[in-house]
Amino acid sequence: MTSATETHGTATAVRARELLDRNPASRAERRFGILFVLPALALVIVFRIVPLVWGAGYSLTDYNGIDAPSYIGLQNYAALATDPAFRDSIVNTLILLATLPVWIGLPLVLAILIHQGVPGGRLFRAVYFFPAVLSSVIVGAIFNMVLRYDGSFNAMLGSLGLSPVDWLGNSNTALFALIGVQLWSTFGMNVLIFLAGLSTVPEELVEAAKLDGASTLQTWRHVVVPSMVPIIEFATVATTIGVLTSMFGLIYVLTAGGPGTSTTLPEYLIWLEQGRMNRPGYASAISIVLFGVMAVLALVQIRIMTKNAEI
């Protein structure tokens, strides 16, 4: 059953649209709007949509980059199902996704502390953000020196009487070392996002909570963090997409996907299959699967965000 308020609202919107359509100035503005959007739209179509469709086509072929591709149906996808390297890359992705609460929680806590005015807050804000401006190759080169077997981190452990660990050459530690380095290099961005979000939390709500006798922790838990939900959701979506698509440089420099496949993620496997093993058709199939996974994750998260926004 439609309420009277909703009916009134819909009628008003229709009336407004009619008025806009009749107004020549508005029509001109809309044309201008379309003109402004067109270049971006063209770029998206040419550099995103067309390659995506092209890749989907190649994924159904045995293309080796040299001979003309032959249609092989879903054989590449069937091969993926039995490819241990692909399976391992998916498992690694799931492990990576399982660490997402840390990627969100740590910057949130740090942002809250800075927002509360801890001494040296401005300095910390700059220091946290600094690694985000470094390229992943530079970050990789730095941590290669730190984490290698004869590197500075093991030297520090040695000075404490602890045995050295092959952080990047041991399957039990390599992926977590990689995740730690990526987290170090990118968490500053989320700190900034959360600081921006914190500045939008209404002061009167915080004041009201304090007047009602809420402790600082209770105020943050029941007032500030709930007000930050849309920001947290945005950061979660952006971070999820980021970790699934921007770790190639770090993998390439730090571990080369190894040992074995312990640090191989789908994006690295795509490069390996296409660049080293001359199998663009197979690499395209992995790309399409990765695209599907990311699309589903993004849609789920956007849906949750939209639902929360409506509430």
Next chain:
Amino acid sequence: MMKTRTILLAAAALAGLATTAARAEDATLTVWDWKSGDPVTAPYYEKVKADFEAAHPGVTVNYVMQPHDQYYTLLGTAIAASRGPDLVLVHGGSQAKERVGAFVKLDEAIADIRNDVVGWGEFADAAGAVYAVPLSIQGFMVYYNKDLYTKAGLDPEKAPATWAELEANCAAIKEKAGVACFALGNKEGFGADFFLSALAANGWTDAQQADWAAGTLHWSDAPVKAVVAEWLETWKTGWYSEGANSTLKFMDEYESFMRGENAHTIGLISDVAHWKQFDEFLGADKVGAFPMPAPTPAAEGPVRMPFAGGIGYAVTRFSPHQDLAIALAKSFAAPAAMQIFFESAGAIPASTKVDTSGLSSPSAKVVLALLGCCGASIAHNNMSTAEVEEWHRQSQLLFTGETTVDGAVTRLDEVQAAAKKK
């Protein structure tokens, strides 16, 4: 009317001829490589360019040095687009053989230099047709630090000739010199490649090497499985420096060897990680060389060194100047230019016309002597790229204990079978 038409036709024909002539004169040959910007090889590249441009007025040779670690990705893109270089530098073995479809067949064009250059087999397809002109010979030698031999109480002038002697030397080096017997970088898996080829050279018969190249000798067959088992055994025995799985072979392993932190390294005979580089760091009289013996030699006689055509220039099918590009590829192997390549970079040239008599390095003399008598195939050059990649992975997992020799060879058999199917 007829006269006007004739004049117009003649003018058009002349214009066409002029255009063709102008195109021939204006030709630019684009050459892709990963070496032309290296100061060590620069004199060689400059010589080839100067000689070729002087012999072909109007032709410009344009070198484009690409990053080595991204080279085949970039080349794959150029080939897929059928656009880019006229000539490309490629490694012999699977990297060349899996791309022959993109290269021009050279058999007729190189007939006049075929007997003066060696190493063609690494750039040939299954039928023996040749697709690149070899520049250098690539091979794998064990280089050792004579000072560390002395420190371990070993005779520095007596290189091990058998596996048992090498094992005894390694035990002495570990105990008395206090360093690892071998430097090893296996982060990219290259350490395992070199080990495989070094052991196969003397552990496999020529017939087994041929079967390996044909894909009928499998990883689970005794000779191959023995090499995989030895890879693990030498690790367990403590032959290698710690952190091999996270150490780059190029150049962390070799820098470690040159710093005297390890007694041996499996190096090359081309223009990097070779006798010349080690001589410069350690001193020529402090570096020894020997071919890697096998635990169980497949045949009697001197220990052999695995070597074959190292790198070579191929002409792309999409080059608009194929004849000129072929001529330039041959120029790269011309004796005068090769002589400079040999002298400035220390690379063992593919051209047999190069004078190597001036060499004084003791380890280089060992290499040259082996070239003349005792060669074997490079086993990892005869693997598909998929097999090579899987061997890299399995070699690392053997070290971490996540797989066994049986598990590794079973997986490698699967990859070998899949690659052969294609």
